[in-house]
Amino acid sequence: MGRTHDKVDIVTVGGGFTAAILASKILPGTSHRMVSLEQGPPQWTYPDFAHNHDSLRFEKRFAMMHDISRNTWTWRPNANAPSLPLRQYGFMHPGQGLGGAIVHWSGQLWRFLETDFNYRTHHIERYGADRLPAGMSVQDWPVDYHALEPYYDAFEYDFGVSGQAGNIKGELIEGGNPFEAPRQRDFPLPPLAVNAYADLFAAAASGLGMQPFPQPAGILSQGWIDPFGNVRSGCLYCGFCTRFGCEVDAKSSSQTTYLPVALNTGRYEVRTGATVIGIETADNGEATGVRYVNARGEEHFQPADVVILSAFVMENVRMLLLSRGGAHPDGIGNDRGQVGRNYTYQVFLQPARGLWEDRDFQFYMGNTSTVNFVYEYTGDNFDHSDLDFIGGSQIYSEPCERSPVASISDHFDGFVDRQWGAEWKQRLSRWDGVGGVNIQGESPAYEFNFMDLDPNYRDSFGRPLLRITFDWTDNERALYRFIAGRAAEIMRAMNPDEMQVEDELGDFRIDDYQSTHPNGGAIMGTSPGNSVTNSYGQVWDTPNVFVTGAALFPQNPNANPSATVAALAYRTAEALRDRYFDAPGEILT
């Protein structure tokens, strides 16, 4: 049975981004107590990130990532195919450790478009119901952009976001994203600088009639004191950002913003090295707390009034499925078979690449956010009437912070016949003269793409791994073909000496890194019949359990998820702080 701790008001599974947001928003000014259980180690800007510019260790040996030797995910392309585990890192890089994946993230920070929220209704109204392919299970969010805008705004001003506004209260601002949903005010900080290649991309895109703009980023473009009084440095463009912790606090994270506030209350505790085994429930079905095992292998029970799943997408879904009790024979939230539904991903690739014989671009400086974008082909910003797909994609200049050890392997594919030997070696001097046009496209939801428990593979505690069933469909192949054509037009206008275009979307495979943006599996909706939770992430069939993060997204809008994850967490924190404890266990409305 192990040790039972004193009961707290809230316990979270995971000590990452949303847990830190919740603690910092709920605890000050209240008397609540909150505990977070974090499987990874503690980590702080100083001294942990002070000297970490080691590309091999962080980019190829994955020092900050979730330990997949103990707990990984299996995958199969469809329900008739065998599933096998991801044995080594490939398509996505979830993190572990205090602060979560937001510590090693890239800083790309978008608000979703208005049509991302009323997705199904919008597409049916504009194009007709027959434009949704068979099996496509996209649905509207239970919250729209305008309801979330105040939370996006508060988050951006707490966290420190650098960018150029494109639409303030309906007024278009030159230099910003003309397609962004209206914001109530400008970003708190001006945009980051970009590299020479991003300038070339912008000039080419402008020449083609598009309106390029700099990436909005959760990375400070200059020194800043946030509303909590945290004093932070601007970005030094050092070139070691994604998959690294930031040594100067310029990259916004749980550590830079929320943890100091939350821990200063004295009523927040994060227990590291603590792996949650499951949520316990009473006979009446309500959650009573969580069971976990610490780094010494000792079992503990942490009772709580409210249990919040604030781990990464896949672990949140797995924890719901693993937490079976008398009242929840198929797991928490799964009384109507909704858990695991609408797993989505992203079409995240580099369709066009160029090589310049006599130009260098300084790709090794800066970070993933020191780039320019175009939004002309994002979401439904372009007319799909005569196209054979729905959905869109961001198009942008290849991210920076390139390191030789993590980039060389396939860098000259297509530019030289054999990827080794004297001729290949001779090409290496053009390392900084090769650049791409990247895309981050939508992954709509389908009935046949989902998550459940794997029947064959288990984690180091003997519990089933999560199984992902996912593949591309003709819609994504057509989307890719169209977007790749646009990317190639931009690349051609950039006038490289040599150019490679990948016209077709290849087979989905789990060994190639794409993006750490899986979504769904515990989606939010308007009723227990179409979702696992309500718009607050409150689980319909177990109302003292909440879910945070991108598992809530009904489908994937192409942009990076972090700002929307945060805005939803702000909204949930407000409801928990101001309303939930007045009527515990009731569904929030």
Added chain:
Amino acid sequence: MATGRTDETTHVSRRSFIQGSAVVATGVAAACTPGEAEHVRHNGDIMAPDRTPLPPPRTPSPGVYQFLTAAEARTVEAIADRIVPGDQDDPGAVDAGVVTYIDSKLASFEAFAEPTYRSAPYAEPYEGDTPPGPDTDEVIHVPEVELYRYGPQGSMTPQELYRAGIEGLDAYCSQRFGSTFVQLGDDERDEALMVLDAVSQRSEDPEAIEAEGPVPEDDNGVPPDEMDAAEDAFGDVDPGAFFTTVREDTIDGLFADPLYGGNRGLVGWLMVGYPGVQRSYSPREMKEGTNKQPQSLDGLHPMSPDRPDEHAPPALERAREGVVEG
């Protein structure tokens, strides 16, 4: 916890290497000076890595092998030399110490250097439409043409792969050329490695796997019969996986920080025009380039030299109360 590095011989060899390589060193200075090395030792606590997997506590010494036998090291050296060839004036993988890097990696990790899930069942590929038998606790049957989509699924550790792969390579070369790999000339070595490379590429090409009968040469001019012969000679080892592993390790050794034993004299970074690890660049440098001289981790100055001083203000985002072991 590992501390600052004290291997003076590495610094010496690095400097002498640079001095002997004027062509490569054009426009750049040597990476390390004795002053910097001293400086790093002094700040060993700041150098101390915080997260696993760690770099080796000391930079591995050239020519001293911990895992590979002398004969195996010669074979790995011969392969690395064809992947990134070099000579006196234009150093390649071997000059950079890649074999030292590979040996150190193999000796440092019982299995894999990166987190790797190693529980059964393992994948068993099959040809055609029907699996040859039921799945078991040990084996899951997967169509051969689909296997590449699942990423690495082999059960062999890198130590086993190197040991058996070198044996397989020699078996194949003996069969085809009548002598072991190291005894071959450069052209024959390339021919052998091109076959291994082609096997690797074929494994990701469903059409090539399914093709029956004689097939035209692949892009590199390797006939499928030759790939089959290599697979037979390698036995239980996948010749494609062996080649891609050595190639990837060669790249890692050539371009990782020199503290891992390769990239000596920063030759890998000089090859691609990379100034190594720096604390900062300006927006102007992102547009126009930099004059910063290449440097490795042990030349990187400490982040906040004033912090050890008791009168300095505390670091901002230091550890806070309330984060405890579970």
